[in-house]
Amino acid sequence: MCLRFKFSETVRERLSIFTGVLQLLLALFGLTLICFSIYMKVRIESKMLLLENYGSGTLPYFLISVGCLMFVIHSFGTKISFDCASVETRQRFRNVFVCFFVTLCVLSLIVMAAGCMCFAHRGIIQDSLHQGLYTALKMYKNDQGIKTAVDRLQLNFRCCGSKTYSDWFHVSWVSNKYLNTEHEDVIKNLRDGELITDSVPFSCCSVLSPRPCIHNHVNNSKFHKHYSDVTLYKHGCTSVLGDYFSDTVLTPAANTVFVTFGIELLVIILFRHLQTSIISAWEEGDDAGPGDAFCIDGCSILCCDGGDPNRYLRKRDRDAELAEDYDTEDGGGGAGKLGGSAGGEDSQGGGKDSPERKKEDKNSKGKEKQKKSDKKNNGKCKNKKKDSPKSAKRGSKKPSPKSKGGFRGKARGKR
Template structure:
């Protein structure tokens, strides 16, 4: 099945090309591990906004896959290089079949890492939506969270979780700083909490010439004031950042490594079967490379004919 006969020169070229592919995979593994660290850094920095999310699961898996790719790629690259030359072939020759098996397993590990990157958007998005809205409720109670929310809204030009109207649904103004005797304030008090159509100053759009109106953004005048506010929610903007800057590029990159891993596995199988076949008669002589040696019809007299040919040449 998919057989071809290679001379010693063909095996050398195959080995060197396989060495190059495995070297690329080793470097790709280092890049995948770095992507895992990069994702972990950004998730940890936003962990206060992620509800019920384990920030270490995907980054840890990417780092493990990357390290496995780097170590295996480095080892397989060295083995392919040594097996390209008869003098050094004996170092790894007996292990080639195990390397091929390990490569086959690694193919699906790499594929799983790629699919995890593509599929993980929905998990992070749900955690962001739930977490951000919950954090808004703590704005007036936790100074550290208040600073984080303000920085987030100013840095990413966003407001609220889904949009700026999320602030209308929570009591984010500390009542201790309000004149609760004022009739206007009284009309907005519900169960002892101030519930007005206001948003924090950090929701103001920094690239507008108009004075920012972030208080009394009422239903009747909302269209007049919204141009001065960031209208996009922080959950969507953060999700766009994670998807377009980390998850999607990482998924595409790892998927490319997956296809290179498949090609490398097929070529490693060809190299292993060709070397084993040549060793049956003459290690530096021609050998048949194939994916499945025992499948399909072959020439049962090949080795007898080859031995007769060597005898005739010797005579």
């Protein structure tokens, strides 16, 4: 992540094409994810009779939204990547590089959340299946639709009950209109007017059993000779159906989404290197020249001829030259304007001898005199600064003792 590379224009062109192909594949995967989410919703809703307190549209709608985002964003990214392969067409996207890079980062986080949601959804489905199947067992004798769904489920998936076949021992699954309520055996097993026995529906019979299926009085060995093991499916339908949803829908979707997340990270890294190389070459002043490519700016690990520390100095000098050229162009234009205005004033004022012209000459002469006086004053100040205290001491002469005595002798003679 902290490596810094030097990409030439040829490398940038190939990197742009490769990144564009990856983004095109991700855009197509977005459409595939939309179709797969619709299939998931149909498959889950086909078992809605056996699911309780479950929102069948939560996961599919979320995956459909992710697929739409991937298709739109990566379609636009494909256009950007292929246009970046040419110096002439990449200039139009220079201002959207950073915004698109941030969008890719946000999209990768959404894709990762979709993969985690697929893995975590198995537990939600199993809880809903357990509650729904136990309710379906209670409604088995009264609702023909639920009876058909439960029998088909146990036959097709080779399971029995919700968690085990003994779940049927705690519910009344035979309607009273099909019972002889006057029979002794029936009367013994009535609980609050409902028959509770150790029997299960025929759909629980295992096809792998070597003997005829025993689904009535399963726990009573007195009724069955040489009865050592049950002839029923021992696995509950909750775990079997949960494994089915997990193996055929959720796990493939989660694995595919996480692979897509890995490709998303690769696209982000490649696009970041492409972006920084293009911007670096532009800052160097040559869009087709080499440029530094990196993920994180300011890294100290260099690779393949790292960044030039003088590029910002060259950029500053280039900007200064452009500013000077701009100033000279403005100055020449201003001089021309002043000349034109002066010519217009001369023509309007009557030439050199006009009173306005004389006033301007006097003002210009006064300014020149003022400049000369300022120069003289500056020269004097400099001369004064040159006279140091040492030179002043050297220039001053002290009276010698002889001269002092001479003055004193003259004074005594006068006295």
